[in-house]
Amino acid sequence: MRKVFDDYRALSDEMLRSNEVRVPHFLDAMKKSLDRRSNWTFWLPYVLSLDVCMKCGTCAEVCPVYISSGRKEIYHPAVRSELIRKVYRRYFTWPGRLFPGLVGAEDLTEDKLDALAESIYRCTVCRRCAYVCPLAIDNGLIVREARKIFDAIGIAPDELKEKGTRKQLEMGNATGTPTAAFLDIIEFLEEEIEDQRGYKIKIPVDKKGAEYLVMHNAGDYLAFAETVMGAAEIFHAAGVDWTLNSPDTGINDAVNYGVFFSDIEFTEVLKAQIKTIVNLGVKTLVVGECGHAFEAFKYLMLRLIPPSERPFEVKSILELIDEWIREGRIKVDPEKNPEPVTYHDSCKLGRLGGLYEEPRRILKACCKDFREMEPNREMSYCCGGGSGFAIMTKGDFLKFRMETYGKIKAEQLKATGASIVALACSNCKGQFREIINYYKLPLRFAGISELVANALVR
Amino acid sequence: MEGIGYVIGVVLPYAAVGVCLAGSLYKISFWARAPKHLHWELFPYPRTTAGKLEEMVVEVLTLRSLYTYNRRLWLPSLLMHWGIYLLALWLLVLVTGLLSAGFAGMLGTLGGILAGAGSLWLIFRRTGGDLRQLSSPVEYLNLLLIFLLSFGGLITGFLGSTAEVREYLLGILTFSPRVPTNPLFLWEILLGELFLIYLPFGRMFHFAAKYFSYHRVKWGEAD
Numbered sequence: 001m002r003k004v005f006d007d008y009r010a011l012s013d014e015m016l017r018s019n020e021v022r023v024p025h026f027l028d029a030m031k032k033s034l035d036r037r038s039n040w041t042f043w044l045p046y047v048l049s050l051d052v053c054m055k056c057g058t059c060a061e062v063c064p065v066y067i068s069s070g071r072k073e074i075y076h077p078a079v080r081s082e083l084i085r086k087v088y089r090r091y092f093t094w095p096g097r098l099f100p101g102l103v104g105a106e107d108l109t110e111d112k113l114d115a116l117a118e119s120i121y122r123c124t125v126c127r128r129c130a131y132v133c134p135l136a137i138d139n140g141l142i143v144r145e146a147r148k149i150f151d152a153i154g155i156a157p158d159e160l161k162e163k164g165t166r167k168q169l170e171m172g173n174a175t176g177t178p179t180a181a182f183l184d185i186i187e188f189l190e191e192e193i194e195d196q197r198g199y200k201i202k203i204p205v206d207k208k209g210a211e212y213l214v215m216h217n218a219g220d221y222l223a224f225a226e227t228v229m230g231a232a233e234i235f236h237a238a239g240v241d242w243t244l245n246s247p248d249t250g251i252n253d254a255v256n257y258g259v260f261f262s263d264i265e266f267t268e269v270l271k272a273q274i275k276t277i278v279n280l281g282v283k284t285l286v287v288g289e290c291g292h293a294f295e296a297f298k299y300l301m302l303r304l305i306p307p308s309e310r311p312f313e314v315k316s317i318l319e320l321i322d323e324w325i326r327e328g329r330i331k332v333d334p335e336k337n338p339e340p341v342t343y344h345d346s347c348k349l350g351r352l353g354g355l356y357e358e359p360r361r362i363l364k365a366c367c368k369d370f371r372e373m374e375p376n377r378e379m380s381y382c383c384g385g386g387s388g389f390a391i392m393t394k395g396d397f398l399k400f401r402m403e404t405y406g407k408i409k410a411e412q413l414k415a416t417g418a419s420i421v422a423l424a425c426s427n428c429k430g431q432f433r434e435i436i437n438y439y440k441l442p443l444r445f446a447g448i449s450e451l452v453a454n455a456l457v458r
Numbered sequence: 459m460e461g462i463g464y465v466i467g468v469v470l471p472y473a474a475v476g477v478c479l480a481g482s483l484y485k486i487s488f489w490a491r492a493p494k495h496l497h498w499e500l501f502p503y504p505r506t507t508a509g510k511l512e513e514m515v516v517e518v519l520t521l522r523s524l525y526t527y528n529r530r531l532w533l534p535s536l537l538m539h540w541g542i543y544l545l546a547l548w549l550l551v552l553v554t555g556l557l558s559a560g561f562a563g564m565l566g567t568l569g570g571i572l573a574g575a576g577s578l579w580l581i582f583r584r585t586g587g588d589l590r591q592l593s594s595p596v597e598y599l600n601l602l603l604i605f606l607l608s609f610g611g612l613i614t615g616f617l618g619s620t621a622e623v624r625e626y627l628l629g630i631l632t633f634s635p636r637v638p639t640n641p642l643f644l645w646e647i648l649l650g651e652l653f654l655i656y657l658p659f660g661r662m663f664h665f666a667a668k669y670f671s672y673h674r675v676k677w678g679e680a681d
Contacts, residue, residue: 051661051667056528076588132526351501
């Protein structure tokens with residue numbers, strides 16, 4: 001493919017609409033993004049991040065892509081933000097209109113627009129840089145806002161939009177699994193549990209008025225079924241009133257790729273999910289092992305949807321398992337997981353979600369030899385699967401993920417000496433599966449639910 | 459010269475302070491009027507007022523973020539910031555006359571030295587490595603302004619000679635302004651006026667922006 005930014009391409013020429021004139025449309029959309037009313041959802045952090053960066057470069061010192069690339073200028077987080085700031089200053093500020101050279105303002109060209117579009121798909125919005133910035137400036141947010149502007153002019157990765165949010169709204173899940181196939185999978189999982197554990201459990205589906213609706217990332221049913229099975233065993237062992245749901249009821253997929261690139265798509269998916277949950281009349285929505293879905297339901301939803309329109313509680317499956325172990329509702333034996341286990345803090349669950357202790361308490365209760373990965377918690381390195389990257393592979397993009405984020409993560413994993421890395425996020429799982437293959441690491445990944453189910457004492 | 463002296467010494471001080479106040483008010487209300495954005499905090503963050511205050515004070519006084527993650531910039535930046543804090547204190551002590559004149563002169567001189575050395579050091583740091591590609595002329599101009607202001611204050615004697623400066627400042631404050639007798643002071647006063655006029659509109663206003671980016675964004679906001 002034509003080179004527009006570096007050796008990779010997240011967006012094909014077709015997706016970039018490179019034969020069209022896009023700059024005026026981009027500037028129109030950017031103008032809207034700067035309006036406090038039309039972009040109220042992120043206006044304050046957005047304008048602060050555009051206006052007050054002191055260019056100290058502290059962000060770069062902690063950026064996984066920049067560090068692992070051998071400090072390549074194009075991957076410097078503030079240099080990336082400057083691509084969009086230069087346009088902002090040139091077209092939307094007086095100093096930039098009058099003295100562009102002095103303040104770092106530049107005209108936008110079609111070529112620069114291509115480079116910018118690619119550049120914002122080299123950052124997973126992990127916000128490690130925002131955490132350390134002396135001024136709390138958020139390069140990740142700028143990236144996300146730029147993705148929103150591009151989406152508004154029809155430029156977004158098809159993995160996230162056509163085959164993501166659009167498909168989810170149409171089919172009920174982004175994997176495109178119809179109800180019949182979904183029910184087959186459930187039956188198959190019940191049989192698997194019986195084969196593995198020697199006992200039969202019934203996995204409830206579409207039960208109205210249940211106490212808990214467990215909504216997984218639908219991709220888990222296909223790619224990480226152990227997590228789904230583990231969750232079923234745990235809910236069964238806890239003896240609670242719970243259910244999964246099929247596409248017949250509406251949306252049966254916790255993901256919301258709108259989180260990654262569009263507030264409009266985000267809101268549409270969220271509303272469809274809420275409608276499904278309300279129709280099912282459940283008390284609590286349990287978000288499965290999915291980082292961005294947790295962020296969406298636990299935080300982003302709060303000021304977007306009035307409380308009266310979302311009459312249910314939201315919990316991460318991690319919060320619930322942690323509660324149940326501590327209450328003694330489920331019993332676990334760490335001897336059943338004797339191998340050394342480490343944990344990778346997903347950005348969305350940790351830095352953005354505040355779940356640091358829950359997974360650790362669970363793992364310490366369920367595994368004999370729990371080891372921390374360094375650095376961890378708020379300074380955890382993003383695995384490189386975030387913001388949609390885990391499902392983006394074309395244009396050599398998988399290699400980008402492996403040679404940057406993946407490289408750091410592989411080194412961290414090796415240093416722990418663990419033989420299992422516990423993960424609580426589907427995007428992380430997708431990325432670690434590749435990292436383990438690519439770097440031929442002598443370990444496997446496992447969902448938290450899988451490890452807990454394995455440690456269950458019945 | 460007398461006409462210019464009158465403009466710089468008598469008219470501009472009020473204009474500069476006026477622009478600075480109006481500009482600050484405008485910028486702050488620009489951010490303060492922001493609609494409540496979606497939750498976008500980063501964990502962990504201090505939950506109590508005391509915790510928030512502690513983190514803020516430590517950050518302002520020690521520049522802990524730079525110390526921890528960007529050590530190369532920490533010392534020059536710390537020198538400059540402490541220089542500026544001391545100069546603010548100098549102004550306060552001088553005008554209120556709370557402490558001895560000698561002490562005020564010492565504060566001013568020390569502040570000038572630290573701010574001057576820090577800003578100069580930062581200019582050099584910025585000309586090399588990763589920061590060079592990131593910097594536009596305005597970054598250097600900001601630092602240069604601070605350097606000239608502090609260096610100018612030192613060589614003109616503005617920061618050290620307390621009695622005459624105090625008399626001038628009090629004249630301004632009591633609305634009975636008089637042109638200072640030392641013509642060199644006019645240069646320093648002019649720089650100070652430029653600084654005040656520019657302050658709210660440039661990135662040096664980050665101390666105010668920081669309140670919003672921390673309290674409203676990074677540390678969340680109660681619903």
